[in-house]
Amino acid sequence: MATETRAQFLDAAEALFAERGFYGVSIAAIADELGLTKQALLHHFGSKEKIYAAVLERISGRFEGLIPEAQSEGEPPALQLKQFFLKLHQMSQNSPLQTQLLMRELLDNKHRAPGAARWYLKPFLEKLIAMLQAIPRWRTVTEADAFAVLYQLLGSITYYAVSKTTLVGIFGQDGFAEKDAVFESRLSDLIDRALDCP
Amino acid sequence: MATETRAQFLDAAEALFAERGFYGVSIAAIADELGLTKQALLHHFGSKEKIYAAVLERISGRFEGLIPEAQSEGEPPALQLKQFFLKLHQMSQNSPLQTQLLMRELLDNKHRAPGAARWYLKPFLEKLIAMLQAIPRWRTVTEADAFAVLYQLLGSITYYAVSKTTLVGIFGQDGFAEKDAVFESRLSDLIDRALDCP
């Protein structure tokens, strides 16, 4: 079936692009992963740029999906936002490849696709800003301030997710595990401190 | 002179590697920047991996240099650490290419140089942890907690530094400038909140 092969291509491409970056992966290497030739990939996606774009589209969809997931009815908006950040952290930890790939896109976007740059973060950020503005004590603050607060938390989560292999290298498996065990509760603490202020 | 050409190579390589990543830059492209051939580069550095390593070495040296710079005599250690983070932020803003390259290294390290991975972050982190432990109210806390607090702030700063071009794309030049104007004071605030707790 076509859609199934397509999905397999996307899975393989997602992993490889996340690990080695756009230029570090050849379409032949992706196709090899399924035991097919690169022309099979080109048949489904047309070009390397297009399969890369499809991978990013799928990932950014998953991240956007986190937002409604965190919006539990009846909860105060501040708690909803906090839960979103914690969910984001958990997702980043469970499937770090996605976060890695988005980080690469942040670094590459401008240079790789000069004309057709897509800003996958945009709808994501807009929704987050709206969520923050739903918190009573944040309604009086400027959008710029709101953005700063959100982006700093986003940075803490994303940077950590992307650092795992390096941190294991630095501290060793055990040393890292020990630090990893407390990171989430410290993050929860930081979120409280960052959000709970007028 | 040899050392001067070498430095020019390092400058060009630093900029290109930061913008396009290791695989995205050919040694010929670096040499072109100086009007030389790639064999001139190979003469000075031996291989692509080696010039890349030299670039990273130089950058990580600059970042480590920030630490003694921030250690002003007589100031309380908490203030020294805060000033370090602010200096780091300013450096990241003034020369974002360096931060971008370190971020790429975080993503690539494991996969690009399987045997000879270098952990440029290591001495940097060790010194920071020592600085935090010099703060009275942080002396009783575990190393894992100390690490988490530091790394979260590091993430806020680094992620933002790496995001500039994307944020300009999302918000436009003016929209971004407006946000950039308040980011630093919000960061200062976050540092206070993150550090000023038992």
Next chain:
DNA sequence: GAATATACTTACCAAGTGGTAAGGCGTCAA
């Protein structure tokens, strides 16, 4: 003046790149 070393060049190479062209093979509809 001869030998050496440095800083570069041109010439070349095997391997790999993304992409095109054309065709094989099975399925399904008319």
Next chain:
DNA sequence: TTGACGCCTTACCACTTGGTAAGTATATTC
């Protein structure tokens, strides 16, 4: 039975990649 279509292959293309080999021109040293 035929034709069209979807999925995939082999064959091929021009181009780029990192790296080697060999040489040139200039300066330094003995």
